Amino acid sequence: MASSSNSLMWFRKGIRIHDNPALEYAAKGANFLYPVFVIDPHYMEPDPSAFSPGSSRAGLNRIRFLLESLVDLDLNLKKLGSRLLVLHGEPGEVLIRCLEEWNVKKLCFEYDTDPYYQALDARVQNLASAAGIEVFSPVSHTLFNPADIIQKNGGSPPLSYQSFLKLAGEPSWACAPLSTTVSSLPPVGDTGRSDISDVPTIKDLGYEDMAKDDWTPFRGGETEALKRLEESMSNKDWVAKFEKPKGDPSAFLKPATTVLSPYLKFGCLSSRYFYQRIQEIYNNVEGHTSPPVSLVGQLLWREFFYTAAFGTPNFDRMKDNKICKQIPWNDDNELLAAWRDARTGFPWIDAIMVQLRKWGWMHHLARHCVACFLTRGDLFVHWEKGRDVFERLLIDSDWAINNANWLWLSCSSFFYQYNRVYSPITFGKKYDPNGDFIRHFLPVLKDMPKQYIYEPWTAPLSIQKKAKCIIGEDYPKPVVSHDIAIKECRKKMGEAYELNKRLKGLISEEDLENLK
Numbered sequence: 001m002a003s004s005s006n007s008l009m010w011f012r013k014g015i016r017i018h019d020n021p022a023l024e025y026a027a028k029g030a031n032f033l034y035p036v037f038v039i040d041p042h043y044m045e046p047d048p049s050a051f052s053p054g055s056s057r058a059g060l061n062r063i064r065f066l067l068e069s070l071v072d073l074d075l076n077l078k079k080l081g082s083r084l085l086v087l088h089g090e091p092g093e094v095l096i097r098c099l100e101e102w103n104v105k106k107l108c109f110e111y112d113t114d115p116y117y118q119a120l121d122a123r124v125q126n127l128a129s130a131a132g133i134e135v136f137s138p139v140s141h142t143l144f145n146p147a148d149i150i151q152k153n154g155g156s157p158p159l160s161y162q163s164f165l166k167l168a169g170e171p172s173w174a175c176a177p178l179s180t181t182v183s184s185l186p187p188v189g190d191t192g193r194s195d196i197s198d199v200p201t202i203k204d205l206g207y208e209d210m211a212k213d214d215w216t217p218f219r220g221g222e223t224e225a226l227k228r229l230e231e232s233m234s235n236k237d238w239v240a241k242f243e244k245p246k247g248d249p250s251a252f253l254k255p256a257t258t259v260l261s262p263y264l265k266f267g268c269l270s271s272r273y274f275y276q277r278i279q280e281i282y283n284n285v286e287g288h289t290s291p292p293v294s295l296v297g298q299l300l301w302r303e304f305f306y307t308a309a310f311g312t313p314n315f316d317r318m319k320d321n322k323i324c325k326q327i328p329w330n331d332d333n334e335l336l337a338a339w340r341d342a343r344t345g346f347p348w349i350d351a352i353m354v355q356l357r358k359w360g361w362m363h364h365l366a367r368h369c370v371a372c373f374l375t376r377g378d379l380f381v382h383w384e385k386g387r388d389v390f391e392r393l394l395i396d397s398d399w400a401i402n403n404a405n406w407l408w409l410s411c412s413s414f415f416y417q418y419n420r421v422y423s424p425i426t427f428g429k430k431y432d433p434n435g436d437f438i439r440h441f442l443p444v445l446k447d448m449p450k451q452y453i454y455e456p457w458t459a460p461l462s463i464q465k466k467a468k469c470i471i472g473e474d475y476p477k478p479v480v481s482h483d484i485a486i487k488e489c490r491k492k493m494g495e496a497y498e499l500n501k502r503l504k505g506l507i508s509e510e511d512l513e514n515l516k
C-alpha cells in the first residue's frame with residue numbers, strides 16, 4: 001500500500017468514463033487508482049418530514065437515478081480492471097481520511113462551480129495541498145470555464161445570451177478529438193477498510209420501494225446516456241432543424257426534445273462530447289438552425305446560465321442579488337401547496353405538476369407554464385418557493401440552471417416582458433386539443449369531453465356526471481379566476497418595476513445596458 005504513485009479519483013458529478021480528463025490524469029502513471037464515491041447522508045438518506053419521498057435535499061426519483069448511474073459506473077470501471085469504492089459520511093471528512101490511509105499522491109476530481117462544491121473543494125484542496133498531494137481539478141462539466149468568460153468581460157458575468165455568445169466564441173477544444181475510450185485502468189489497491197460497500201439500493205438507504213408507476217421512466221447511467229444520445233443523433237435532419245420554441249410540450253410518448261438533461265446534470269454524458277456530435281452533423285448537412293433556438297444553442301443556454309450563476313453573488317435568492325428585481329411576492333402556503341400537489345383546478349397546470357412528480361422531467365415550455373402560473377401569471381407566489389419544489393423533484397435539478405430559469409420566468413432577471421403570460425387554458429390546447437397529455441397524467445379527467453378538458457368547471461353537471469368527475473369533489477375547482485388574477489399580477493409587477501427603477505445603485509449602468 002505504500003506506493004509512491006497512488007491516485008484517488010473522486011467522482012461526484014462526471015459519472016462517466018468517456019471524456020473524463022480527471023479520470024485519465026488520475027490513471028496516468030498510477031500504481032494503484034482508488035475510484036471513490038461518497039454517499040452524503042444529507043443528500044441520500046430518508047427525511048420523513050419532506051413533502052415527498054426522498055432525503056432533505058432530493059426526491060426519490062433523483063436519488064434512484066443517481067444510484068443507477070453509480071451501478072453503471074461500477075460496471076464500466078470493472079470492464080477496465082477497476083471498480084467503484086462507495087463510502088458513507090460527510091464527503092470532505094471521508095475523503096481526507098482516504099487520502100491519508102491510502103498514501104495518495106494525486107487527487108483528481110472534476111471542477112464544479114456550484115456553491116456547495118466550491119466550499120467543499122476549497123477545504124479538501126487546502127488540506128491535500130498542505131499534505132503535499134497534487135490536486136488536479138479540470139473543467140469538464142461545461143463547455144467553457146465560467147471564470148474565463150467573466151474575466152474576458154472585465155470581471156462580471158455577461159447578462160444577456162447574445163453578449164455571452166460574443167465573449168465565448170468557439171470552445172478551444174472544439175476541433176480536437178476528445179478522449180472517448182479508455183482501454184484499461186490501474187488496479188485498486190488494498191483499502192484496508194471494512195466500511196466500503198457496493199452501490200446501495202434504494203432499500204439499503206432505508207426507503208420503501210415505490211409502485212412501478214411512480215418511478216421516472218428514465219434510467220440513470222452513462223450507458224443509457226450514450227444510447228439516448230445515439231438515438232437523437234441518428235436523426236440528422238431532426239438535429240439540423242431543431243428549433244426549441246417549436247416543440248410540442250405535451251408530447252409524452254415521444255418527448256419533443258432529447259431528454260438528455262438528467263444525464264448532463266450528473267455528467268453521465270459529457271456536454272463537450274454532445275457538442276462535438278452535433279457539430280459533426282452540422283458539418284455534413286446543407287443547413288441547420290442557429291443559437292438561440294438550435295440544439296447547440298440549448299447547450300449554450302446552459303453555459304450562459306452557468307456563467308451568470310457563478311459570477312453573481314446570492315444568485316439563488318432575491319435578497320442581496322443585484323441582478324434580481326425586488327418584487328413583493330406573497331407567501332401564500334395554501335396556493336403553493338395547491339400548485340405543488342397538482343390541485344390548482346387548471347388541468348394543464350396540474351398535469352404538468354404530476355409529470356414533474358412522477359417523471360422528474362417536463363418539456364421546457366411546460367416548465368415555463370407552471371413557473372409563470374405560480375409567480376407573475378396567476379398566484380404571485382415567490383419564485384424561490386417554486387424553485388425549491390423543482391429542485392427537489394426534477395431528476396435534472398441543477399443549481400445554476402434551475403435558479404436562472406426561475407429568475408427568468410418570474411421576470412425577476414434576464415427577461416422583463418411581464419405582460420406576456422402563458423394562459424393555463426389556451427396554451428396547452430394549441431398543441432393538444434384533445435387533451436391526451438391531461439388524460440394521461442390526470443386520469444380522473446380521462447372521460448371529460450374534449451371541449452371541457454382544459455376548463456372542466458364549465459362543463460354542465462350532467463356532463464361531469466357522465467365523465468365520472470364532479471368538479472369540486474373529484475377534481476378541484478380553479479384556485480383563482482385566471483382573468484382576474486392575471487390583471488392583479490400585472491398591476492403588482494408594474495408597480496414593483498417602477499419601484500425598482502427608483503432604487504438607485506441597485507444595478508450598474510453597464511449591467512442595465514447588457515440587459516437590453
Ligand code: FAD
Binds near residue numbers: 302305397398405
Ligand atoms: P434539450 O432541448 O434537448 O436541450 C439539450 C440540453 O440543453 C438540455 O439537456 C440542457 O442541458 C440544455 N438546455 C436546454 N434548455 C435550457 C435552458 N433553458 N437553460 C439551460 N440549459 C438548457 N434544466 C436543467 O437541466 N436543470 C434544471 O434544474 C432546470 N430547471 C428549469 C426550471 C425552469 C423554471 C425552467 C423554465 C427550465 C428549467 N430547465 C432546467 C431548463 C430546460 O427546461 C431543460 O434543460 C430542458 O427542458 C431539458 O430537456 P432536454 O434535455 O430534452 O432539453
